[in-house]
Amino acid sequence: MEYDVDVIVIGAGGGGAVAAKELGEKGIRVLVLEAGPWYGNEKWPRPNAEHGGESSSSIEDLNLPLLKENFTDLENDMNDLVSGKFRWGPADRSIGPWTRSVANGGTVWQSAGVGGTTLIYTANCPRAYPVAVNNIWPIPYNELIPYYEKVEEALPVIDSRPTAKENLFYYGAKQANWNELTGKDITRPGYRPQPNAILLRSEEANIPDYDMERDGEYGCTFRGHCINGCHIGPKVQAVAKRSTFASYIPWALYSGNVQVRPNAFVTQILTEPDSENVLRAVGVIYKDTWTGEVFEQRADVVVMAGGSIETPRLWLNSGLPQNAWVGRGLVNHWMDSVTGIFDREVLMEVLGSPDISPFVGQNGAARFDYPGLGVIQTMGFSPGLYSSVFYGMSDKGFAEWNEVSPGELWDMEGAVVGARLKEIMMDYKRTLSLLIFTDDEVNQRNGVSLDYKVRDAYGYIPKIVYYPSDKDRIKRDRLATISANILKKAGARTILRSNWPANLYIHIQSTMRMGIVTDTDCEARQVKRLFIADNSVLYNSLGGPNPTLTTQALAVRTSEKIKDKYF
C-alpha cells in the first residue's frame, strides 16, 4: 500500500506537527508517520490494547470523551516510564518501551504518540535569548521573530496568570532586588510571567458552577496535572494546554491535505542520486508497530522530526553520508532544583493564605531569565511526581549524609529518602520549588551514535553521551545561588538544593545543527529534499530558554522554504 502524497513528515511531536500543518495549508499533500499511538481519535478507541484503524485525515475523528477515558489524573497511569500512557515506546502494552544506551545511566524523558513529547510538556514557550543567536547561529535573531510571532499567535502563547506559588516567587524576586521584565526578546536578567501555550478561560467561567464543557467554553481551570495530559475543553482541538495533538494536528487535518498514520515507525530514509549525481531523499521504509508489516512510501520531500535522538539515529541507521556533526553537540539544559519550605505564619503574611498548594495552577507559570547563565522557573506537580522530581535524585547522594559547605544559601543538599522524606512531604502544601535550566555549551563529544551491540525491531539503538563542562557547572551553581536567595528573601524556613545529576534528559537539542548538518533552510547538506524540523536542528541551547517554541518557529520557516524550493 502506498499513499499519494508530496511530503512525508516523520514524527508528530513538537516540530513535525507544525511542519504538517504549514505544508498542508500550502496545498501540499502530507503523510505524517508517527511511531506512537493517537489518543482521542475514534479510529483508535483502545489505543494501547488493539491495532485500531490505519490512518486518519478527518477532524471528525477527534473525540473528547475518548480522550478523557485515556488521560487520567493518576500519575503512574500516565507518567510511568515503562507502562504509562506517555512512555517512550509503541502503543502495544504487551511490548516493552524503546531502549536507549545511556553512557552515564539515567532517564531520557520523552513521550511517543501524536503530540510527541508535547503530550507531557508544561507548555512554557519563551523565545531564545537574542544573545545566544546573534553572531552565533548561521541566521540572525531578527529572522526568527516573524516566525515566533506566527506560532505565538496560533497556539496562542499568553502570559500566565499567577497562583500562590508564582505570587510567592515574585515577592521573593522583588525582595532580592530583581526587576520585572517586559517584552519577549530578553536581554537582561529579571522575572516575569511565563509565556505559556495554555488557553486562558473567560471571566464568565469564574462564575461558580459554570460548566465550561457544557457551555462550550474553553480555557485552563488551574486544576493542575498539566504533565498528566490536559483534557480540559469542549473538544479536542480546544483543549486548554496546546500540545500539538490539540493544536497543530487538528489544524493540519482542517487543511484537508494531511493524513496521519500512528503506530508507524520509520526505519530507513530512501535516497537516490539525481541527474547531477547529487543524493536526494525519495521516500522511507516504515514498520507497523503492531503487526511488524513493512511498507515503502515514496514522496518528493522527506521531513525528519523524530526528535533529537531518533533523527540522528535514523540518519545513521539509513547509512546516509558521514558527517562529523551528525548526532553531535547534544545540549540538555543541565537542570537542577532548589526547594523552599515555608511556615504558615510567613505565608499568611505574604500571601494571606497558609498554603502554597503546589499542585494548583499551571505547572510552571513564572520565570526568571538570565541571559548568559540560563533560566529559573517555578514548578509544581502533584505529590508523587513532586517528591520524585524534587527530592528523588542527586549527584551528591543523600542529603542526610552531606554537610553543606559554609557560605551556601541552602540548608540541605542531596536526595531525601525515608523518614526525612515523609517529614518533608508533610509540608508539601507549603513548599515552593524552582527549576534551573543551564545555558550549557555545545560540545562535539556529547551526542548520539549507534550502539552496534544492540538492535531492536527498528535498527541499532541510539547511544547517548552527555557530560557537562566546568563552565556549565559554574553557571548552574550561580543559578542555584540566585534561586536560594529568592526563596530566602520570600521567607523560606528551610532550603534544599537537589544537585541533579546530568543524566536526566528533558530538553534534548542540537544533535543535527542548522548550518552544519543542514543548510540555513534546514535542508540536509548532503541529501537534497531531506529537511529537519525538530529540536535536533537547533544550533545550541538557546541560552537556556525552553526549546519548543524555537523549534516550532523554525518548522514554520522550513515549511516556507520547502514550498518555495520544491512546489
Ligand SMILES: Cc1cc2nc3c(=O)[nH]c(=O)nc-3n(C[C@H](O)[C@H](O)[C@H](O)COP(=O)(O)OP(=O)(O)OC[C@H]3O[C@@H](n4cnc5c(N)ncnc54)[C@H](O)[C@@H]3O)c2cc1C
Ligand atoms: C516533562 C517535560 C516537560 C517539558 N516541558 C517543556 C516546556 O514547558 N516547554 C518546552 O519548550 N519544552 C518542554 N519540554 C520539552 C519538549 O517536550 C520538547 O522540546 C519537544 O517536544 C521536542 O519536539 P520534537 O519534535 O523535537 O520531539 P518530540 O516532541 O519528542 O516528537 C518526536 C516524535 O517523533 C516520533 N518518532 C521518533 N522516531 C520516529 C520514527 N523513526 N518514525 C516515526 N516516528 C518517530 C516520536 O514518537 C515522537 O512522537 C518538556 C519535556 C518534558 C519531558
Ligand code: SF4
Ligand atoms: S492547569 Fe490548565 S493546562 Fe494544566 S491540566 Fe489543568 S486545565 Fe489543563
